[in-house]
Amino acid sequence: MSNISRIKRICDANGISGFEDEVLTAIREEAPNLGTFTEDSMRNLYLAFANNKGGRPVIQLDAHTDEVGFMVKCIRDDGMLEFIPIGGWVNSNIPAHRVRVRNMDGHYVQGLVGSKPPHYMSEAERNAAPEITSMIIDIGSFSYAESVNTYKIGVAAPVVPEATCSYNEQSGLLWGKAFDCRLGCTSILDTLEALQKEELSVDLIAGFASQEEVGCRGAIITSRTIDADLAICFEGVPADDTFLPAYQRQTAVGKGPMLRHIDSKTIINPRFQRFALDVAKQCNIPVQEAVRSGGSTNASQIHIAQRGIPTIVIGIPVRYAHTHWGISSLSDVENAVKLGVAIIKALDAETIAGF
Structure with a gap:
């Protein structure tokens, strides 16, 4: 099970765009042994995984630290x-x-x-x-x-x-603020923890980006700084299961993480997307596929950075995103982490070159 206390602490931290200091402190203190932290002048926080060896393809793990306010x-x-x-x-x-x-x-x-x-x-x-x-x-x-x-x-x-995160064991639901995108932040930490004893063929650098809610500004800098070969964005995404008919729902709470194919600013690399979907199927991880005409994520900046970085978005559904309160399923968080771990374990230089 995911670390509930970690989720509560990071989600409860105060941090609108440009004022994410409390969030960065919480992330640092929740991951003392996962690697080396650095920051830049925009208060983007970087975490170079302790198991990195150098000379291997670099994977950027992205999530943003700010919330609407x-x-x-x-x-x-x-x-x-x-x-x-x-x-x-x-x-x-x-x-x-x-x-x-x-x-x-x-x-x-x-x-x-x-x-x-x-x-x-x-x-x-x-x-x-x-x-x-x-x-x-x-x-x-x-x-x-x-x-x-x-x-x-x-x-x-x-x-x-004003909201305080809580977890209902009976329903498996989380209630609180800033699930967009603090659940992404906790998912990165959970993913790195799960990979600590794994033999990987890639190096990992997490970029906890500032100011996503006002134009994905932090990710412009993190993508340049990390200069990755591939990127995985963990994001809290608006759920659609409270207002759409069943046949149109693509981001329902409790149905698994959402892999979007397109939104208003990104067409997801179809080869990397297909790879992620195949990994999910092979590992029996429930996922949802989405076609979105609106909204965007840090992928909008990362996928066009440098020479172009193949990027996917692993979205955790959040009901009532961009309000004071959100509702998410812990199972979706856990399956987002499982998917991230499985994808990273399956990546190597030859596979990445094929994207």
Whole structure:
């Protein structure tokens, strides 16, 4: 079984795009013996596997450390915080949820996203889609001075959705925030742990990339830095089983990791994809195949980096992605790890050259 405490710790860490420090600390402390860590100026975290020998093909294991959230834009005279979104949100999902606002001392202050009650709305306001400009974050302050001097909130303070990861043994489901893509981060660590005693024909470097939710920016740098021959992206991907008819579902929770063929910015290398699907079949690992017209992952940057890097995406389905809460199946996490391990064990220089 996957390390539940690791999942909880890394998912609970606060880390919107550009402010992923807590996440990096958690990853480092969860993997003290897996290899050598380094960082760059964007706070991308690299982990060179301890069993690397050099002179072999290099596989990049990718996941991103950031989560969607908000940032304080300004502080009103009445102490309320105006904010902007960081990453993709549906506005109607934002109000009436608790958040954590980081103050100037680095501590997180409890807040609530407030909006005008329906009692005070005009008919036009009630019928209109909510705008973020009509919302505020209430931290319990009653003045600008109190927000700044007592709560120590400043402009550009990062704001994280309030949620705490839990695991239901009966259903096998995880509940929490930031499963996109902290479950990818934990999957990389689990994969490396499972490979510690294996004789491989490749070297492994993990790139825990920053700022994916605002344009896959960290992966631009990690792909250049690692300069891999092949890449596997572990990602928390939006599940489709709560709103599509059964025949259209390709990313259902509990049905195995999703291997996408295409999305809005990537056509997956068909030869590497076929190899991954064949490995899954040979090892009896359940997988789902998906054709996506929208969305993208770090694969969008990695597959066109350097001379072109064959890349696949192993997606862990997440219900209600890009909201305060997500639901995922532990079995999908475990099968994503099994698939990653099986693929890596089957790779060698000749096989990679065929992609």
